[in-house]
Amino acid sequence: MKKDKRILKTVEIFSSHYIERFKQLMEDGRKEDALSIAQEYIDNGDVESDDYQWFYVNYLKKKWAL
Secondary structure, eight states, X not given: OOHHXXXXXXXXXXXXXXXXXXXXXXHTTOHHHHHHHHHHHSOOSOOOOOOOOOOXXXXXXXXXXX
């Protein structure tokens, strides 16, 4: 799969997740939580700067000594 298609698919997955989460929170009466998701993740038609830099960290497992 090409990089552009993978990015588009990832955006679709995230969009679907957050929209469903927003709907569930509204149904549960958690309006403030739903609105915080809407403000952060649901597109309102504004175009934002697209100059993000992503930081990836591999899974780190720490052994705890008791």
